[in-house]
Amino acid sequence: MDLLVNIVIGAMIAATPLLLAATGELVTERAGVLNLGVEGMMIVGAIAGFSAMIATRSIPLALLAAMGAGAVMAALFGILVLTLRASQVASGLALTMFGLGLSALWGQGYSGLSAPAFPHLHIPGLTDLPLIGKLLFGHDLLVYLSLAMVALVAWVLQGTHIGLILRAVGENHDAAHAIGYPVIACRYLAAMFGGAMAGLGGAYLSLVVTPLWVERMTAGRGWIALALVVFAAWRPWRALLGAYLFGGITVLQLHSQALGLKIDAQLLAMLPYLATIAVLVLISRDTMRQRLNAPACLGKPFHATA
């Protein structure tokens, strides 16, 4: 039973960076912007958070630094695709390459250092309950924050005026512009929100999961987050489901030894990537449904004509 609890907790930890990044990218894409640079924003967030943590020893400052760095990266992307109207696919790739290089340069003096322990929730009585205590009340704070963000994003998108504007901009930017909504400003904000969330996801890796700085430590998680948005059909609660599913797969790989499976570690490490491909295939198979789910103006440049 303890093993099971450990697996579930491990799955939640593995899922949280994916969930944070995917929630952010989901908002970006609902506004019609396809930012393929999630990986780059995550890795810059990871080193920004880590270096701020080393410098200040303050968790709020570290998280703010990570979010700020991610948002700045996303703003750079915004300048390219929203102001200068460059190709969104190519610019996203550029953002990833730039982020990987920048983080490696930035992180040079930080390898070998370790971040101070991240606080976990502890409610006397509740956390000490057998089994469900640790499962429900014993996580680090970012796990709860990521869940809260899913709820918040779901509510804002479906239940508020801001969400309505955002969706209008993503579904039909010409109509949104005609009504008088600021399409470009709205997309900038959505992209920067996505960047901040990706940065937070990256910081979760360097501050909670490892807690170390390792070059290229995101290892494709940004891309998996992108796939999760497709899996989620652009709906926040389904992103939660997808992220936890992926977390489970990642953790299964770590616990396979304990479960007595004798498979080469490197072959097992392929699992999350292969699972991503499998999920994409299953989800995208129905072309019509895919087209109905995706924001209609996703990836299309907007140019005000009047």
Place this chain on the structure above:
Amino acid sequence: MFCLTPVLAVLLTLAAGVVLFAALRKPPLEALSLIFVAPLTTLRGLAELTVKATPLILIAIGLAAGFRAGIWNIGAEGQFTVGALTGGSVALAFYPATGWWLLPLMALAGIAGGAAWGAIPALLRTRFNANEILVSLMLTYVAVLLLGSLVHGPLRDPDGLNFPESRLFQTAMPLIISGTRAHVGFVVALLAALVAWVLLEWHLIGFQIKVLGQAPRAASFGGFSERRLVWLCFLVSGGCAGLAGLFEAAGPVGQLVPQLPAGYGFTAIIVAFLGRLHPAGIVLAGLLMALTYIGGETAQISMSLPSAATAVFQGLFLFFLLACDVLVTYRLRWMWRTANGDRKLVVSPPIRHSPLAIRPLRD
């Protein structure tokens, strides 16, 4: 403007480089001359230039066809790795045989391996509508892990000291400049560029690719099969990347090692854009990016410039390149009369490359 913007992007990157070096407290001009001029002054430097440019040009040539059509193969790094793996496996299977026939066989196996790895995203895109960007990228991680797993296991050198590396190949790439590492792969890359030039500019296939990329609806009215073009682009770019992988394994490296995939597949994306998706441009761009690699290494040794600086450079380069494209697709002009009377810079609607150009704003 079309040919001028890459030059502009280079200049902007150099300017950013000066700032970057100053921030790292290295003499900027000295560093720039070390990176961009020093390698060109020695025979060894020139030979190394061709060694680094070979995979970049070969991969970028393959990618350019797809990018022109809006088919995004981002996983060239994976196809490069699998090509090295299959081609290298042939060399190891016939070990210790040598002979004129071995290298062509290895090359064919490399092409087949890369093309097969590229066929997976093509199949999933055409059959199941799965996004080829994400699939090809995920397959890169799988390929690198596969290489690591195989050189740790079945392909490991039985006479080695348990290091994760294969035997040294008995057949090497023929050299074109003796005493250096410059090998015949560079000639093959140039030939590939020539063939691609003819196909893309004068053959019907090139026309279909262009139409699909710029006006997908027109392509479907014209009866061009998107499915067929997706397959073609992925097989060609996968095959090119696979061949480049084999050249790298059989040329400068000489065996299979886990660190064989060194990012050429990703840098080649920059090369393709820098070369404006045109074979001749790609050859020049490949040489230029190769120069940053070699110069970066030189600066790393003599000025202790961090190796990551090269990666930052390359990322910035692509940024500037894409940003400068606004000058190609749009006309910038000062607008004097706007609604609230302010003077402001306006990007006017497309002047080329857009089949659906919207009339410009009135002055």
